[in-house]
Amino acid sequence: MLQNEPKAPYVRNRDSAFTVMMDVVVALLPLYFMAFYFYGLRALMLGLASVAAAVISDLACVLLEGKRPYPRDISSVVTGMILPLMMSAATPYYVVVSASVFAIVLVKHVFGGVGQSAFNPAAAGFAFAAACWPSQVFSYPAPFSSPAPFGAITEGLASGPAWSLFQGGVPTNDILDLLLGKFLGPMGLTNILVLATCLFYLLFRGAIGWQAPAAFFGIMVVAMMLFPRIPESGPMSLVYESTAGMWIFGGIFMLNEPGTLPKRSSSRIAYGALAAIFTILFQRFGRVEQTFAFALLLTNVFGFTFDRYSERLLRRLRRVYLATRTKLSEKKSAQRA
Amino acid sequence: MAGNFTRGIILEQRKEPALRRKLRTFLNANYAGMLFDSDLPYDGAALSGEQIIELAKLARIVDERDGVFLHEKLEKARQMKIEVVVGDAIDDEPYVSSQMNPLLFMQKETGEGLRLAAKAVGNPKIYFAIYKNLSDMDLKTKLPKDIDGVEIRRIHGRYPAEFRTMDDFDSDGPTVMIGVCSLIHLYRAVYEHRIQSTCFVTVAGGCVANPMNLEVSIGMTPTHLFERCGLAEDPGYVVIGGSMTGEICEDPDNYPVGTMSRAVLALRDEEKKRRYRCIGCGRCAEVCPENLTPFYINRYIELEKYQELAFYDIHRCIGCGTCSYICPAKIDIAENIKLAVAELRRRRRQKEGD
Structure with missing residues (x-):
């Protein structure tokens, strides 16, 4: 028999791993456009450096493992694109590159590469950068201040509304500016409508499932509305938290990373809910201003366990269902006789 | 409904x-x-x-x-x-x-x-x-x-x-x-007091010039049927049975078409052989009609941990091929499951024989 003989079914879906990943890349491109609009060429160059570092280290790892490279595997591109968007536009290049290399080599490939990693590579890379260089990652240049494309930036940096929220104060920013993304913050936190469009694009294309984001955003919104951590009314708290915090961006692009997301829909809902609970707890009791990545890393641990429990529940339900069905049909035939 | x-x-x-x-x-x-x-x-x-x-x-x-x-x-x-x-x-x-x-x-x-x-x-x-x-x-x-x-x-x-x-x-x-x-x-x-000597088959697929349904005598070969319907081009491969669950016919000149054949398909070999790795998207679990989790079944088959398969109810697989159809990494999940079920059966028989 031939090695590459096609196996049943002989008609296949047109989607491939490449198109699924490409959808995420396409959804990330508008964010880079917005970052370019606010911070100029440096935003694009940071993205390029991160993607290049990710792709090269991915290739190196695959070759070191002694495998043939997968030319159409662009998951490292996605990781490389997500990473700089969580950081300040003034971040030095070495921070972005080392975070990217850390994410690919120590988080993705140590666990076995694509779809096998136990932790979200982008979140782990961000956690690494935030732990090692907090001052560089969390100090932001003002929008339209056009930071120099190359070289270190030390002047004109300040902390944004996320810092005020972390300190328990109300940000002084204009509400409209916050919604439009015109504030001191990571590059990925831009116009809220652009982020919403990305979410709906990914949902509509089927690149991500609805379960985890629905549970995550549902709990987050309710918690922000009912229990504000700043002295403000519920809706105002929601506006501040959702624009200054990373969780909207992360809930779209990082929570749904296919490798770490559980596979069953029931466990996906539990996973999204747990991520929301951890994010809120980290916000209240944490020591950093952007908490989502750390909460997600903790949630990743439970992915497989949730699947296992969901499967166990499903097994039990299946057996109960089959038993009742046979009992019913037996009863029916007894009635007939 | x-x-x-x-x-x-x-x-x-x-x-x-x-x-x-x-x-x-x-x-x-x-x-x-x-x-x-x-x-x-x-x-x-x-x-x-x-x-x-x-x-x-x-x-x-x-x-x-x-x-x-x-x-x-x-x-x-x-x-x-x-x-x-x-x-x-x-x-x-x-x-x-x-x-x-x-x-x-x-x-x-x-x-x-x-x-x-x-x-x-x-x-x-x-x-x-x-x-x-x-x-x-x-x-x-x-x-x-x-x-x-x-x-x-x-x-x-x-x-x-x-x-x-x-x-x-x-x-x-x-x-x-x-x-x-x-x-x-x-x-x-x-x-008519007639013995069943015929069967009904669909001759179709991308390479067939005139796709149609035929009543044919049992024992005719796919080549005969293609001569009857005309081939627009040389088929990449010939499939006996449905396009979802059928099997490759390796010798279309000698394979006898029978009652259970139902269809003879001449399909183009248009899918490029691209290698992907499972990205773990879990679409197979979303579409499985028996509500199984083909993702974990396939992973444990690849790791050869056959003792885990019973937990995932592998014996309830109906072999419809839905998981392979949807898989964006083009993994032959259905085929793997089929082989694993056969392997499990063989092992059980061996155990009983001892």
């Missing part, structure tokens, strides 16, 4: 133009003499149920649905006091229309055949079952409401539909399903 909420996939049906074209015959010279001797009259109305079963036995009719002898099926149904007999024309796989087409173009034979089968079972309710994908927009054929006075029930929902057809008739009582083609053979056995 409950079928609309079931899990599965929506497939492009690709039944046209084979479905709307007239059923043609392609028989060898033996067909005319394939008759058996019997003293029974050539009249369905004058026959009793046992006599119809006896004629089915003499005609050696095999049900194309499951490969069971029709007389055995009818006998068993009679003993079980079946209340519904369904003429099965559910072609839920793309390209295949070898049950629907005879149903539409041989309405008299199929309708009378179903009534004969019902008489043999003991006069239960009778229906025909046809698969309705989402709409009939992709079909150029208008499907009637009834065939020769017998109501047609539409099986709704996603692929795979055939395995849950029994649930649709559950409220009517115990059901038996009989393939439409074997009903035509039953009609001929009663009215």
Whole structure:
């Protein structure tokens, strides 16, 4: 028999791993456009450096493992694109590159590469950068201040509304500016409508499932509305938290990373809910201003366990269902006789 | 309508133009003499149920649905006091229309055949079952409401539909399903005393010039059928059976087409051989009609941890191929599961042998 003989079914879906990943890349491109609009060429160059570092280290790892490279595997591109968007536009290049290399080599490939990693590579890379260089990652240049494309930036940096929220104060920013993304913050936190469009694009294309984001955003919104951590009314708290915090961006692009997301829909809902609970707890009791990545890393641990429990529940339900069905049909035939 | 909420996939049906074209015959010279001797009259109305079963036995009719002898099926149904007999024309796989087409173009034979089968079972309710994908927009054929006075029930929902057809008739009582083609053979056995020597197949696929449904003598080869229908180009590979669950025919010159073949497809080898790795998207778990988790099953098969497979209920797999269809990494999950089930069976037998 031939090695590459096609196996049943002989008609296949047109989607491939490449198109699924490409959808995420396409959804990330508008964010880079917005970052370019606010911070100029440096935003694009940071993205390029991160993607290049990710792709090269991915290739190196695959070759070191002694495998043939997968030319159409662009998951490292996605990781490389997500990473700089969580950081300040003034971040030095070495921070972005080392975070990217850390994410690919120590988080993705140590666990076995694509779809096998136990932790979200982008979140782990961000956690690494935030732990090692907090001052560089969390100090932001003002929008339209056009930071120099190359070289270190030390002047004109300040902390944004996320810092005020972390300190328990109300940000002084204009509400409209916050919604439009015109504030001191990571590059990925831009116009809220652009982020919403990305979410709906990914949902509509089927690149991500609805379960985890629905549970995550549902709990987050309710918690922000009912229990504000700043002295403000519920809706105002929601506006501040959702624009200054990373969780909207992360809930779209990082929570749904296919490798770490559980596979069953029931466990996906539990996973999204747990991520929301951890994010809120980290916000209240944490020591950093952007908490989502750390909460997600903790949630990743439970992915497989949730699947296992969901499967166990499903097994039990299946057996109960089959038993009742046979009992019913037996009863029916007894009635007939 | 409950079928609309079931899990599965929506497939492009690709039944046209084979479905709307007239059923043609392609028989060898033996067909005319394939008759058996019997003293029974050539009249369905004058026959009793046992006599119809006896004629089915003499005609050696095999049900194309499951490969069971029709007389055995009818006998068993009679003993079980079946209340519904369904003429099965559910072609839920793309390209295949070898049950629907005879149903539409041989309405008299199929309708009378179903009534004969019902008489043999003991006069239960009778229906025909046809698969309705989402709409009939992709079909150029208008499907009637009834065939020769017998109501047609539409099986709704996603692929795979055939395995849950029994649930649709559950409220009517115990059901038996009989393939439409074997009903035509039953009609001929009663009215012509003819032995089953033919089968109905769809000849289709990207490389076939004139896709159509044929009634062919059993034992013809795919090459014969392609000569009859014409090949537009050299086929990449030839598939016997449906496009979802069929098997590759390695020797089209010598493979005999039989009752269970249902379709002969000449498909283009257009899919480029690209290597992907599983990205863990979990789409296979979303579409599995049995609500299994093919992702973990496949992973444990790859890791050769066969003891884990029982936990994931691998034996409940119906082999529909939905997981392989949807997989964006193009992994042959269904094939892996099939091989693993065979391996598990072999191991169990070995253990019992010790």
